[in-house]
Amino acid sequence: MSHLRLLSTDFDGTLIEHFSDGRCTPEFAEVLLHHKKQGGVWAVNTGRGLVHAIEGVEKFQAPVQPDFLLTNEREIFHRSREGDWVPEAGWNQTCYARHDELFENSQAIFDWLRSHVDVKSGISLAEENGQICGVITDTEADMNAFVDLLEKESALMPDFSYQRNTIYLRFAHRDYHKGSTLGELCRVLGIRHDEVLAAGDHFNDVPMLDGRYAAYPCCPSNAIPLVRETVLAAGGHIASQPAANGVAESWHFFHAERAS
Ligand SMILES: [Mg+2]
Structure with missing residues (x-):
């Protein structure tokens, strides 16, 4: 067993x-x-x-x-007997609501981000449903440099965090x-x-x-x-x-x- x-x-x-x-x-x-x-x-x-x-x-x-x-x-889906992927509604809805609230309160960071991406090469914004959700860089070295800047910019926002995977970064609530x-x-x-x-x-x-x-x-x-x-x-x-x-x-x- x-x-x-x-x-x-x-x-x-x-x-x-x-x-x-x-x-x-x-x-x-x-x-x-x-x-x-x-x-x-x-x-x-x-x-x-x-x-x-x-x-x-x-x-x-x-x-x-x-x-x-x-x-x-951060989201949970379970497979039904029919093979469909069904959201764990309670968790996912709370997750979406907390991120909506976080991002609404993070406009200063997004303003900084837009101006940063405008002048910097090797980095672009990722969006979902008209909302900035993360960034993509050309190289992992570019991402290392960006993460250092982001941590300084978001230092006063304790709930603002991110998840990073190679050249992809997704903004996230610290609890998720x-x-x-x-x-x-x-x-x-x-x-x-x-x-x-x-x-x-x-x-x-x-x-x-x-x-x-x-x-x-x-x-x-x-x-x-x-x-x-x-x-x-x-x-x-x-x-x-x-x-x-x-x-x-x-x-x-x-x-x-x-x-x-
Ligand atoms: Mg992996």
Whole structure:
């Protein structure tokens, strides 16, 4: 019997390598089949929006479907018996309302941002429904420089935060990230933190890998240094293999560790 009831896996960089065919590997497929046979739950916890998350999961062609998609680092959707993705209405609506309020109160930052992007090359705004929701830079070095500026500009706004993944950055309320969203999913399902494996590779995964929301954090070998440091500090596992095979390796590691 597995002690892991919930797998919370990031998608890009964690289940699929950035220049791969986007398909599930045999090693991870075997873990998923074993996990599901034991009644386990699988949540893809991603920075992708719902449409792109569904596209990615379809292309992934795992032998079983995820039970949950946690999207944009903060929304929860569960898969119905018919295969539709249904919002967890209470959580999502509160999430949207709190972001609307935050962004309404953040006009000074958005004014600064518009003028910054006007004069700076290598950075552009991302918008959703007419609202600035983030930025995209040409390179990760451009993003590093932008994040330093943003932190200074938003220093007096304690609720204003962001989630960053490679060259993409999404503005967010400080209370919403992959960790708190995973915490809500566990609360709804009645799953304890010591029954959760979380796997991620990049900045936006750090909040679910620091031990607060998952007792079994792990990362594939291709994870960035901050993720590796976070996983190590939380007593988790840094895999020797990249992407999905690294997650499968970690799953086996945690079982072997428990058995010994
Ligand atoms: Mg990733």
